[in-house]
Amino acid sequence: MDKIKMTTPLVEMDGDEMTRILWKMIKDELLEPFVELKTEYYDLGLVCRNETDDQVTIESANATKKYGVAVKCATITPNAARVEEYDLKEMWKSPNGTIRAILDGTVFRAPIKVKGIEPCVKNWEMPITIARHAYGDVYKNVEIKVPGAGKAELVFTGQDGTQLRETVFDFEGPGVIQGQHNVTASIESFARSCFTYALDTKQELWFATKDTISKQYDHTFKDIFQEIFDQEYKEKFDAAGITYFYTLIDDAVARVMKSRGGFIWACKNYDGDVMSDMISSAFGSLAMMTSVLVSPEGYYEYEAAHGTVQRHYYKHLNGEETSTNSVATIFAWTGALRKRGEMDGLTELMAFADNLEKVCIETIESGKMTKDLALITELADPVVLNSEQFIKEIRKGLEQIYA
Ligand code: NAP
Numbered sequence: 001m002d003k004i005k006m007t008t009p010l011v012e013m014d015g016d017e018m019t020r021i022l023w024k025m026i027k028d029e030l031l032e033p034f035v036e037l038k039t040e041y042y043d044l045g046l047v048c049r050n051e052t053d054d055q056v057t058i059e060s061a062n063a064t065k066k067y068g069v070a071v072k073c074a075t076i077t078p079n080a081a082r083v084e085e086y087d088l089k090e091m092w093k094s095p096n097g098t099i100r101a102i103l104d105g106t107v108f109r110a111p112i113k114v115k116g117i118e119p120c121v122k123n124w125e126m127p128i129t130i131a132r133h134a135y136g137d138v139y140k141n142v143e144i145k146v147p148g149a150g151k152a153e154l155v156f157t158g159q160d161g162t163q164l165r166e167t168v169f170d171f172e173g174p175g176v177i178q179g180q181h182n183v184t185a186s187i188e189s190f191a192r193s194c195f196t197y198a199l200d201t202k203q204e205l206w207f208a209t210k211d212t213i214s215k216q217y218d219h220t221f222k223d224i225f226q227e228i229f230d231q232e233y234k235e236k237f238d239a240a241g242i243t244y245f246y247t248l249i250d251d252a253v254a255r256v257m258k259s260r261g262g263f264i265w266a267c268k269n270y271d272g273d274v275m276s277d278m279i280s281s282a283f284g285s286l287a288m289m290t291s292v293l294v295s296p297e298g299y300y301e302y303e304a305a306h307g308t309v310q311r312h313y314y315k316h317l318n319g320e321e322t323s324t325n326s327v328a329t330i331f332a333w334t335g336a337l338r339k340r341g342e343m344d345g346l347t348e349l350m351a352f353a354d355n356l357e358k359v360c361i362e363t364i365e366s367g368k369m370t371k372d373l374a375l376i377t378e379l380a381d382p383v384v385l386n387s388e389q390f391i392k393e394i395r396k397g398l399e400q401i402y403a
């Protein structure tokens with residue numbers, strides 16, 4: 001067959017450890033034999049980040065603004081142990097944090113559903129996508145441990161000197177206080193990313209806060225979402241036949257549990273942190289979660305939700321066999337290729353992405369899977385494959401389609 005053509009490059013961000021090993025296998029076995037892959041390559045592996053003083057991360061994010069679509073491998077976020085292990089010049093920041101700061105966006109995480117790996121919640125027939133606001137609130141708070149009796153106040157001093165002041169509490173004894181903030185521009189871009197992604201994936205959008213209790217803070221989130229929806233998105237939602245739904249966070253949690261799935265759940269920063277772990281574990285496995293950063297300008301960066309699978313990498317380095325699940329990393333590629341196809345009007349490329357996803361799902365549903373899934377599947381007698389065998393099995397499925 002003739003290889004499928006691309007017209008514009010994708011930004012390719014390579015990464016670390018076991019996922020870097022999988023990355024190469026995926027390209028060699030599943031992509032390059034079928035697609036004339038055009039990528040602009042950035043090595044975000046820790047060695048190269050260290051050599052370039054992390055400039056490579058910044059350049060890759062800027063390239064994403066230029067081309068619109070990126071695919072990223074999992075990367076190490078250095079801590080003290082990694083500084084020693086890799087002899088780092090500095091404890092470089094999280095690449096995801098750096099990229100997000102440049103692209104300014106919201107991360108959407110969705111489980112990949114397959115028969116035989118059933119969610120704990122029986123009525124979840126379709127995936128639930130979590131959209132987490134990734135700025136502010138308790139993650140950028142200031143706190144004071146109150147030593148004893150006294151008055152705590154919240155004071156804002158404007159540039160012209162005018163002050164706004166509220167009493168937090170008149171303490172009669174020791175206690176604790178906390179100050180949180182968010183900024184309008186960030187909430188607005190969160191809202192636009194959510195509405196854009198809902199239209200993109202033709203799914204309903206839910207948003208929830210505790211505005212009845214937090215009459216200024218949470219209410220601001222609610223108002224910003226509603227205003228932007230009414231002014232910029234309502235007509236588009238109507239045309240697409242989807243809805244925007246706001247409710248209280250506790251009501252949302254109750255409704256999510258009883259839902260059939262198939263919607264996007266936009267969450268404030270803390271709610272998103274907590275709920276995404278709940279959703280991913282209830283759907284089965286972190287190795288089956290996709291993740292995409294969507295900027296308010298419509299730039300997309302696709303990746304797997306899991307990390308570099310360090311424990312498996314050390315086994316690999318020892319020459320031991322690994323059974324690492326490559327599905328979420330493959331879906332990062334298919335997400336990016338499909339989006340590239342959509343932007344460039346390449347129907348064959350979009351069909352290839354669909355086919356590759358279909359083959360992954362069919363392979364697992366036929367009982368052939370990696371160990372993490374074999375441990376939780378309801379299918380009888382699953383065949384446990386190693387990292388390479390699993391990818392080779394998917395290759396066979398693709399070859400049947402593209403004979
Ligand atoms: P992790 O890489 O997600 O792995 C945690 C555990 O989950 C693994 O040890 C493994 O369990 C299981 N697992 C995750 N993905 C799997 C897969 N594809 N197939 C099979 N099992 C899988 O998280 P971590 O060990 O906490 O972090 C390792 C490194 O990744 C860290 O340096 C961290 O900074 C980085 N990280 C990067 C990203 C990112 O780039 N987006 C996200 C998170 C973490 P078993 O060991 O029980 O088999």
Ligand code: MG
Nearest residue numbers: 272273274277
């Ligand atoms: Mg968390």
